Every structure is written in C-alpha cells, then in structure tokens.
Amino acid sequence: xxxxxxxxxxLSVPEGAIASLNCTYSDRGSQSFFWYRQYSxxxxxxxxxIYSNGDKEDGRFTAQLNKASQYVSLLIRDSQPSDxxxxxxxxxxxxxxxxxxxxxRLTVKP
Amino acid sequence: xAVVSQHPSRVICKSGTSVKIECRSLDFQATTMFxxxxxxxKSLMLMATSNEGSKATYEQGVEKDKFxxxxxxxxxxTLTVTSAHPEDSSFYICSATRGLYxxxxxxxxRLTVV
Numbered sequence: 001x002x003x004x005x006x007x008x009x010x011l012s013v014p015e016g017a018i019a020s021l022n023c024t025y026s027d028r029g030s031q032s033f034f035w036y037r038q039y040s041x042x043x044x045x046x047x048x049x050i051y052s053n054g055d056k057e058d059g060r061f062t063a064q065l066n067k068a069s070q071y072v073s074l075l076i077r078d079s080q081p082s083d084x085x086x087x088x089x090x091x092x093x094x095x096x097x098x099x100x101x102x103x104x105r106l107t108v109k110p
Numbered sequence: 111x112a113v114v115s116q117h118p119s120r121v122i123c124k125s126g127t128s129v130k131i132e133c134r135s136l137d138f139q140a141t142t143m144f145x146x147x148x149x150x151x152k153s154l155m156l157m158a159t160s161n162e163g164s165k166a167t168y169e170q171g172v173e174k175d176k177f178x179x180x181x182x183x184x185x186x187x188t189l190t191v192t193s194a195h196p197e198d199s200s201f202y203i204c205s206a207t208r209g210l211y212x213x214x215x216x217x218x219x220r221l222t223v224v
Contacts, residue, residue: 103154
C-alpha cells in the first residue's frame with residue numbers, strides 16, 4: 001500500500017462548480033497535512049495546510065481532515081479555469097519526512 | 111517568508127559536461143533539503159535527501175556519483191549533474207523542510223542536454 005494515495009484523475013469540472021479532491025494516507029501517526037498546486041512546467045506551491053480534524057477554509061479552498069479515517073480532502077468552490085493544475089496531497093510522517101501522493105490533475109472547463 | 115531560491119531556471123549543456131544547480135533558503139535555515147526530478151506529465155520523483163554537514167542520502171536507483179549533492183551550509187545545497195547525457199534532461203526541483211510546517215519548493219531548473 002502506498003503511503004499517500006490520490007485518484008490520478010483527470011478530474012474535469014465546469015467553471016463555477018465545486019471540485020473535490022481526495023487523499024488517503026497509511027501512517028496513523030501523521031501530524032501535518034498539506035495540499036500543493038502544481039501548474040504544468042512549474043514547481044509545486046503550498047495552498048493549504050491542516051493539522052487537526054475538521055475543516056479549514058481559506059478563500060475558495062477548504063481542506064478537510066479525518067484522522068480516524070486517514071482521509072484528507074480539498075474542496076475548491078466556484079472553480080475557475082485558472083485552477084486547472086495538478087494537486088498534490090502531502091503528509092508529514094515524521095518531523096522532516098513528508099510523503100507526496102502522485103497528484104490529481106484537475107481541469108476546469110469554461 | 112519561507113522562500114527557496116533555485117538557480118538557474120533553465121540550462122542547456124552539451125553532452126558530457128557537468129551542470130551545477132543551486133538551492134538556497136533565503137529567510138530560514140534548512141538543515142534538510144530534498145532534490146526531485148520530474149518528467150513531463152509525471153509525478154515528482156525524490157532523488158536524494160541533502161543534510162547539512164553530512165553525506166546525502168540517495169533513493170534507490172539514483173547514481174550518487176552522477177548526481178553529486180553538497181550541503182555545506184544551512185542555507186545552500188547544490189546538485190551537480192556530472193557527465194550529463196540527453197537522458198538526464200528533466201525538470202529538477204529542490205525543496206527545503208520547515209519541519210511540521212511542510213516543504214517549500216524552489217522554482218525548478220529545466221535541464222536540456224544536447
């Protein structure tokens with residue numbers, strides 16, 4: 001079993017819709033969880049971090065964490081074509097050791 | 111805050127030559143940095159973990175004599191691709207860890223070997 005698993009997609013949503021990205025992880029001791037966005041030909045950039053169970057909202061983005069189910073998700077409301085990118089889920093399994101999912105490619109169609 | 115500068119952003123070199131890529135943490139100290147490579151439309155692939163003042167730890171299948179890593183200070187790690195060949199052409203990305211606050215990535219270096 002991979003340490004961090006994501007549906008590779010591609011996920012396609014119409015402009016204005018909610019995009020839902022999901023991620024599961026295997027290490028129950030993980031403390032920190034992150035979502036990165038990577039545009040084609042660019043390096044990943046951090047868009048959300050979450051450390052405790054529940055929801056965390058930042059603008060159009062909401063991260064959701066359920067440690068009991070070992071599940072973290074990212075919701076993007078009012079999706080825009082500029083949100084089209086690959087989204088990477090990342091989990092800190094130890095202090096300086098973060099593991100990445102393979103990424104989900106999102107396309108927002110105008 | 112938490113900026114990682116990577117240089118150069120693009121480099122074209124001749125086959126057989128060596129190329130050095132620099133990764134600097136500008137506003138924090140990074141005892142641990144990471145080097146990745148990424149092929150088009152593929153996932154990030156961790157190449158090695160760079161530890162300040164000690165030898166790098168390479169992932170299985172990564173040739174340590176070909177990809178030389180030096181992490182001589184708390185703010186600088188370098189990756190040297192030695193005797194580069196066209197198959198080494200790729201997008202190389204560094205990152206620095208801020209512990210539980212995640213990784214910050216450099217902007218990447220696109221290497222083309224001709």
